[in-house]
Amino acid sequence: MMGSASSRSASSLNNREFLRWFWRQLTSMRTALMLLLLLALAAVPGSLFPQRSVDAQKVANYFLAHPTSAPILDNIGLFAVYSSPWFSAIYLLVMVSLVGCIIPRVGVYARALRARPPKAPKNFSRMSASASFETEESVSAVLAAGRQAIGRARIDLGDGELRAEKGYLREAGNLVFHICLLVVLVGVASGMLWGYRGGAIVTEGSGFSNSLTQYDEFSSGALFDASDLPPFSLALENFTAKFQLKGPQRGAPRLFEATGTYVEQPGAKEKPFSIEVNHPLEIDGTSIFLVGQGYAPVIKVTDADGNVAFSGAVPFLPSDATYTSTGVVKVPDAQPEQLGFQGFFLPTAVSVGDKAPVSAFPAAANPLLGLFAYHGDLGLDEGVPQSVYVLDKDKLTQFQTDDAKALRLSLSPGQTADLPDGSTLEFVRLSQFTKLQFSSTPMIQVPLWGISLGVLGLMMSLAIKPRRTWIRARQEGSRTLVEVAALDRVSRDDLPTELGDLVERLQSALARQKDDA
Amino acid sequence: MTLADYANFSNYAVASATVVLALAWLAYLAEWGFARQVKPSTKFVTSDGSGVDSADQHLPELPERSQAAGRIGTSLTALSWGILLAGVIARGLAAERVPWGNMYEFACAAILVALTAYLVLVKVWAIDWVGPVVTGFGVIVLGASLLVYVPAGPLVPALDSYWLVIHVAAAMIAGSGFLVGAAASAFYLVKARAEANTPEAERTGYIWRLPPAAAMDRLAYRVHAFSFPIWTFAALIAGPIWAQYAWGRYWGWDPKEVWAFITWVIYAGYLHARVTAGWKGKAAAIIALIGFATFIFNFVGVNLYVPGLHSYAK
Numbered sequence: 001m002m003g004s005a006s007s008r009s010a011s012s013l014n015n016r017e018f019l020r021w022f023w024r025q026l027t028s029m030r031t032a033l034m035l036l037l038l039l040a041l042a043a044v045p046g047s048l049f050p051q052r053s054v055d056a057q058k059v060a061n062y063f064l065a066h067p068t069s070a071p072i073l074d075n076i077g078l079f080a081v082y083s084s085p086w087f088s089a090i091y092l093l094v095m096v097s098l099v100g101c102i103i104p105r106v107g108v109y110a111r112a113l114r115a116r117p118p119k120a121p122k123n124f125s126r127m128s129a130s131a132s133f134e135t136e137e138s139v140s141a142v143l144a145a146g147r148q149a150i151g152r153a154r155i156d157l158g159d160g161e162l163r164a165e166k167g168y169l170r171e172a173g174n175l176v177f178h179i180c181l182l183v184v185l186v187g188v189a190s191g192m193l194w195g196y197r198g199g200a201i202v203t204e205g206s207g208f209s210n211s212l213t214q215y216d217e218f219s220s221g222a223l224f225d226a227s228d229l230p231p232f233s234l235a236l237e238n239f240t241a242k243f244q245l246k247g248p249q250r251g252a253p254r255l256f257e258a259t260g261t262y263v264e265q266p267g268a269k270e271k272p273f274s275i276e277v278n279h280p281l282e283i284d285g286t287s288i289f290l291v292g293q294g295y296a297p298v299i300k301v302t303d304a305d306g307n308v309a310f311s312g313a314v315p316f317l318p319s320d321a322t323y324t325s326t327g328v329v330k331v332p333d334a335q336p337e338q339l340g341f342q343g344f345f346l347p348t349a350v351s352v353g354d355k356a357p358v359s360a361f362p363a364a365a366n367p368l369l370g371l372f373a374y375h376g377d378l379g380l381d382e383g384v385p386q387s388v389y390v391l392d393k394d395k396l397t398q399f400q401t402d403d404a405k406a407l408r409l410s411l412s413p414g415q416t417a418d419l420p421d422g423s424t425l426e427f428v429r430l431s432q433f434t435k436l437q438f439s440s441t442p443m444i445q446v447p448l449w450g451i452s453l454g455v456l457g458l459m460m461s462l463a464i465k466p467r468r469t470w471i472r473a474r475q476e477g478s479r480t481l482v483e484v485a486a487l488d489r490v491s492r493d494d495l496p497t498e499l500g501d502l503v504e505r506l507q508s509a510l511a512r513q514k515d516d517a
Numbered sequence: 518m519t520l521a522d523y524a525n526f527s528n529y530a531v532a533s534a535t536v537v538l539a540l541a542w543l544a545y546l547a548e549w550g551f552a553r554q555v556k557p558s559t560k561f562v563t564s565d566g567s568g569v570d571s572a573d574q575h576l577p578e579l580p581e582r583s584q585a586a587g588r589i590g591t592s593l594t595a596l597s598w599g600i601l602l603a604g605v606i607a608r609g610l611a612a613e614r615v616p617w618g619n620m621y622e623f624a625c626a627a628i629l630v631a632l633t634a635y636l637v638l639v640k641v642w643a644i645d646w647v648g649p650v651v652t653g654f655g656v657i658v659l660g661a662s663l664l665v666y667v668p669a670g671p672l673v674p675a676l677d678s679y680w681l682v683i684h685v686a687a688a689m690i691a692g693s694g695f696l697v698g699a700a701a702s703a704f705y706l707v708k709a710r711a712e713a714n715t716p717e718a719e720r721t722g723y724i725w726r727l728p729p730a731a732a733m734d735r736l737a738y739r740v741h742a743f744s745f746p747i748w749t750f751a752a753l754i755a756g757p758i759w760a761q762y763a764w765g766r767y768w769g770w771d772p773k774e775v776w777a778f779i780t781w782v783i784y785a786g787y788l789h790a791r792v793t794a795g796w797k798g799k800a801a802a803i804i805a806l807i808g809f810a811t812f813i814f815n816f817v818g819v820n821l822y823v824p825g826l827h828s829y830a831k
Contacts, residue, residue, distance in 0.1 A: 029789060029792065030795070030796070032789060033786055036782050036786040037804070040779045040786070040811075043775055043778055043779050043782070044775075046770055046775050047772040047776060047823055047825075051770060053770065054771065082770050197765070197766070244670070244671070247668070248667070248668040249667075249671070252671075253673050254673075255674060256674050276674065277677070278675065278677060280765065289763075289765035291765065439765045439766065444761070448757075448758070451749070451753050454749075455746050455754065458746045458749060459746045462743075462746065462788075463742075
């Protein structure tokens with residue numbers, strides 16, 4: 001417990017006193033408690049509203065679903081709760097309160113460490129636990145036996161009494177825990193300031209080299225420098241996905257594995273790698289994780305002039321557990337007009353009656369590519385960045401069949417479809433892609449060691465019992481009156497029992513001394 | 518036995534354990550009911566409320582029927598524990614892994630750990646007075662777990678890690694302490710209120726057979742002080758280490774992480790409240806109950822209603 005509320009009103013104080021008063025308020029236990037509860041409350045909305053840092057797509061969907069309320073919620077930071085000013089304000093106040101609490105307590109503790117155990121109170125019967133008995137041994141023999149009976153503690157003898165204090169490590173553990181919380185915060189902050197994280201989709205047979213242009217998405221801390229990116233590169237040779245074939249969990253993923261080779265820097269020796277979920281690849285401080293996967297049909301488009309206008313693997317993003325995937329093919333080089341395709345991919349297509357086919361299983365047992373075809377202007381030259389997964393149809397015209405319905409291409413691997421303008425699209429073969437996440441969190445060990453040491457301190461502060469014990473011996477005629485009292489600085493209910501045990505130990509120590517003599 | 522046999526055996530065992538635990542709960546309720554006419558005791562516990570053991574000596578005699586019902590309650594709880602243990606082990610054999618890989622399994626295993634903690638503490642500190650809450654809670658969770666039942670099977674790749682064993686086991690152990698702590702805090706609120714409002718002469722009924730409020734408060738503190746470091750380990754050490762391996766970041770404010778953090782902060786608040794003037798006692802007990810509510814919400818609400826990376830409910 002640190003300072004307590006001042007009874008004087010703040011208005012009657014001058015500035016300096018006001019600051020002192022304010023500091024005492026801020027660093028009081030009551031304020032710390034309120035701030036903790038406030039911090040818990042402030043964290044709640046982040047779990048109820050989609051967060052940009054977690055899933056930006058979900059935030060965008062929320063905006064579409066709630067066009068009026070979303071901008072208002074956005075203004076008060078509900079889509080980025082943990083970096084919002086109000087959340088930051090609360091945790092900064094918690095930290096200030098913490099520092100303000102730790103600093104004076106370290107001083108108090110340092111003094112307590114040097115202090116001797118206090119003198120015994122006059123009246124033992126007022127203590128919460130006390131006992132007395134008589135013995136024939138001398139006062140000094142009783143105190144010597146008392147030293148033995150108490151065991152490990154800081155012990156002073158004087159004026160016919162023994163003063164013992166133990167449990168100093170409780171406050172040490174408490175301080176270690178709270179200081180460690182600051183260490184954790186510093187570690188987390190440095191990881192965020194100097195770290196980077198990015199994602200990239202890599203298809204089988206292609207590669208990735210670690211530079212900004214290769215990332216589909218990238219974020220980094222304020223002190224990160226793009227020239228610090230380690231110059232490794234990797235080539236994805238094979239991606240394996242296995243799914244449960246039978247039983248109630250049919251279709252559940254069982255194994256995802258990406259294999260290939262990497263070099264730590266241009267010209268270095270090529271090494272093989274294998275990345276699985278829960279088993280990232282570590283290259284030069286950057287960890288590479290497997291965070292997603294899907295199918296990438298290899299597509300070849302030949303335009304009306306007979307030139308190959310596009311050839312390559314096109315990732316189709318899965319949207320459900322059976323890998324019903326959607327994607328877009330853009331062919332800006334087609335002549336005379338640009339071509340665009342939009343559609344879906346089903347790894348195991350199943351048709352029931354006249355209904356549109358659906359995917360029945362995540363593995364590629366009966367792959368089917370379904371596309372709508374467009375011609376015109378893809379809008380790529382307008383300088384506005386476009387997503388590769390969205391087709392801008394403003395200046396595109398859909399190809400139609402002879403009976404004026406939308407032309408629909410439906411292809412299995414190896415099949416080719418002809419378009420009305422004379423161009424063709426071939427579904428050459430099926431390959432897979434994997435989504436890799438690259439992240440570097442410098443000093444990641446700092447928060448880990450901080451919190452681990454902190455838990456040890458926490459356990460000490462909760463388990464160690466600080467206790468003061470006094471033994472007083474007084475000559476009364478031919479006998480010695482022995483009084484024992486104990487005081488727990490943190491109240492526990494085992495004190496009377498343990499005092500009884502202490503008296504027993506004391507008496508048997510006296511008996512032993514007598515035997516030895 | 519084949520894997521399917523183990524799975525079947527597990528299902529029957531969990532169902533039987535639920536029924537037996539329900540009977541244990543009824544027995545504990547009967548213990549209360551039969552004790553309604555207990556006469557007041559003039560020389561009740563000392564004002565500082567020292568100790569459950571020493572308090573026992575001053576307690577009024579309970580009717581024979583009530584004592585018997587209490588003993589039956591504890592015996593049935595132990596029986597239910599044994600059957601549930603067999604069920605959880607069989608589930609692990611059927612799935613060929615640790616039996617806490619989804620919400621159903623977590624519910625069964627967590628109640629097993631909670632019953633273990635309860636029975637151990639009954640032996641050590643004679644806490645059978647929290648029996649009605651612990652068994653009632655266990656029956657509700659085991660019964661509700663059927664709503665999220667999934668057949669035994671292997672794990673999805675993201676969960677297939679030895680951190681599943683460590684992280685989830687720590688969460689279950691901490692949760693057991695939180696459950697006993699919440700029960701003790703709830704009883705404390707009732708008892709403290711009764712002690713403040715009831716004149717000596719009117720102190721009849723089972724509640725006066727229970728330990729004094731101060732002893733309840735101390736039990737609550739002890740189990741919370743035991744659980745809080747374990748929860749810190751589960752939520753802020755083991756969880757982040759695993760998240761770093763599985764998702765490439767040790768903390769990402771996933772809803773499960775958010776609520777684990779909230780629970781941690783609230784229990785930290787509880788520990789502070791117990792040493793703050795004006796907050797110790799009633800307010801601290803209420804904070805402990807709120808902490809347990811956030812823990813339960815993280816298990817039920819976040820699993821079922823808030824989409825996130827920890828969506829392993831089904």
